[in-house]
Amino acid sequence: MRTTLRELTERITRLEARPARPVWIDGMTVVVTTSTANGTGGVTRPVMALVAQGGKQTTLADQVFDYRAGQYLIASLELPVTGHITQASPAEPFVAMGLPLKKSVITELLLETGGGRDDDTSSGIVTADADEELLDAVVRLLRLLDRPADFAVLGAGVEREIHWRLMNGPRGAAVRRIGMEDSRVSLVGRATEWIARHYDRTIRIAELADEIGVSVATLNRHFRAVTAMSPLQYQKQLRLQQARLRLMAAPTEVAAVGYAVGYDSPSQFSREYRRLFGEPPGRDMHRIQEYTEVGA
CATH class of the missing domain: 2.60.120 (Jelly Rolls)
Structure with missing residues (x-):
């Protein structure tokens, strides 16, 4: 070994x-x-x-x-x-x-x-x-x-x-x-693909369940079992991950990026960003830039 x-x-x-x-x-x-x-x-x-x-x-x-x-x-x-x-x-x-x-x-x-x-x-x-x-x-x-x-x-x-x-x-x-086409992962995979296409707009769970062809209860149960979160929590994570990628290209455009990924409030965007990544957007971008420069 x-x-x-x-x-x-x-x-x-x-x-x-x-x-x-x-x-x-x-x-x-x-x-x-x-x-x-x-x-x-x-x-x-x-x-x-x-x-x-x-x-x-x-x-x-x-x-x-x-x-x-x-x-x-x-x-x-x-x-x-x-x-x-x-x-x-x-x-x-x-x-x-x-x-x-x-x-x-x-x-x-x-x-x-x-x-x-x-x-x-x-x-x-x-x-x-x-x-x-x-x-x-x-x-x-x-x-x-x-x-x-x-x-x-x-x-x-x-x-x-x-x-x-x-x-x-x-x-x-x-x-x-x-x-396996009929596996729980396959079902949740179809749901995550749909969410990825609509991550920047308001999602109705009933609409998502209809798209997948299951009940809301079944969708929620399988989704949480596989991803450890609800569909709406999953969408939030996608929004924040996408926001971070956008900020790397435009680190000073915090409010604009927040709106672009679906947030109506800059303060809510900064609060949830900090909760996931440990720091607010501006400070996080500064840290990433410093780390990149040191590693260059």
């Missing part, structure tokens, strides 16, 4: 340092940093986030997930989260990678093996220990990135193996339900 993690760390570090990426997996990310950072926000997509060295904490509503070297996080659908690196130093940087989970691959594997049940009662984010077989498959995938001709032929097969290992791992149900 240690040997495999060491090679994984080395390969991710080499990939992150490449000036160009002639061969890459669509949606794959690598992160190498020597410092811990204050919380950053974003919207996850179905992904496996694997830590090779160091540690990280991801927060979904009031749920906190800590994971470190040799562990991975699974996000089953698009979710607004905040996260910060908890273990990193110049001697031992934080090293991690994110591999998108493909619904088509999971569905295909379910059909070939007789399908499965939506038997996972956990939220849309889970963590687990990576076993040697999973780590070995990930390392083999990264090796192929150094050999474009081999990657073109063998890459899809190794990606498929990684999906299979995850589907049969300790959090396999969370991965399998990504590929």
Whole structure:
């Protein structure tokens, strides 16, 4: 296990340092940093986030997930989260990678093996220990990135193996339900996609339930079970995440950004922004700019 993690760390570090990426997996990310950072926000997509060295904490509503070297996080659908690196130093940087989970691959594997049940009662984010077989498959995938001709032929097969290992791992149900059309995650996923298209306007839960084809009670129950929040709380998080992205491009336009994402009151916007990110918009942008300049 240690040997495999060491090679994984080395390969991710080499990939992150490449000036160009002639061969890459669509949606794959690598992160190498020597410092811990204050919380950053974003919207996850179905992904496996694997830590090779160091540690990280991801927060979904009031749920906190800590994971470190040799562990991975699974996000089953698009979710607004905040996260910060908890273990990193110049001697031992934080090293991690994110591999998108493909619904088509999971569905295909379910059909070939007789399908499965939506038997996972956990939220849309889970963590687990990576076993040697999973780590070995990930390392083999990264090796192929150094050999474009081999990657073109063998890459899809190794990606498929990684999906299979995850589907049969300790959090396999969370991965399998990504590929199930009738799963709770699929239902909530349709709801979150609708909210994402309408995040900047007033949403009526009855209208959303009609769009999804379920009762309001069913929608609320499944939505909270998967996302740890109500649909309206989810919309608020999306608004604030989008506002933060806009402010990075226009840090002095606080009131205008608040109105653009759906707030009628600048004071309410600043209050809710501070509640999520820890500081009001102007101060948060100043901190981010300082952090970026130091890291540049």
